[in-house]
Amino acid sequence: MGTAAVAHTGRIIDAPHAGAVARFAVIGHPVTHSRSPDIHAAFAAQTGIALSYDRRDAPEDAFVPSATAFFEAGGTGLNVTVPFKHEAFALAGSRLSERAQRAGAVNTLWMEADGVHGCNTDGIGLVADLRRLGRQLEGKRILMVGAGGAARGVLHPLLATGCAALHVANRTPARAQALAALDDSGRVTAGDLASAAQPEGWDIVINASASSLGDAPPDLPAGLYAPGALAYDMMYGAQPTPFMRQATADGAHAAADGLGMLVGQAAESFFIWHGIRPDPAPVLDALRRSLGKRA
Secondary structure (H helix, E strand, O other): OOOOOEOOOOOOOOOOOOOOOEEEEEEEOOOOOOOHHHHHHHHHHHHOOOEEEEEEEOOOOOHHHHHHHHHHOOOOEEEEOOOOHHHHHHHHOOOEEHHHHHHOOOOEEEEEOOEEEEEOOHHHHHHHHHHHOOOOOOOOEEEEEOOOHHHHHHHHHHHHOOOOEEEEEOOOHHHHHHHHOOOOOOOEEEEOHHHHOOOOOEEEEEEOOOHHHOOOOOOOOOOOEEEEEEEEEOOOOOOOOHHHHHHHHOOOOEEEOOHHHHHHHHHHHHHHHHOOOOOHHHHHHHHHHHHHHHO
16 A cells, blocks of 8 residues: 555553643534544543543644644644545555555544554444444445445445445445445445345445435435344434434334444544543443433
């Protein structure tokens, strides 16, 4: 891939000097809705680590100066959300984990002596949440709807589980085919949304598109779900997403949103920064209750 991958065993951040508190933030645009400060505050309380974590809303054309200013002012780590994951990838240069190199995007940045480093924890978060939901991935047939940055970030972690087949369906088939071309295992196929139709159905259908940000599900054919199948939307909300409602009507055995993925990817970022794996379960439960109260 052209650069040496950065290995992660945790605790890549030196402890701050006595009396100092390590500073972290989530950066994006917009970012006021982000639950990352709540998640990392809960992880910190759980593990006894002192830190500060806030939100940084960067202008769409000023990610690099905003991130650079954060680190120059003594910041330790950044979580990166839309629309800056590709710019974060470029900012880290050659100091990328293997996961980030494969994803072509970065959602976790931190400063070391040789500069800013980057990793992508989205795929780890997704796989962990699917397993939390009781899903065995080995030997399963997976349909992924969407071929943007979210899909690319989870492609290789899904394949690493040993799934039997992964089909990428996208409104623009050329983008799906370009994503499939990143893998040479022969397990990845691609096509337009209509290509999602398969007589035997799928064991897991993942919505990695932005459709749930609107009020309509993706334009998928009916009959997608094999017996016992799960529909999983990377988006989340207080109520079932349009994709989840569509899947339930189409016969999905179960439907879940991406709140668990959000907490799971944050837990992996926390481990990279601090060398301690927090327990995501109580944090996820608290967030779910909070969303329910806001509904």
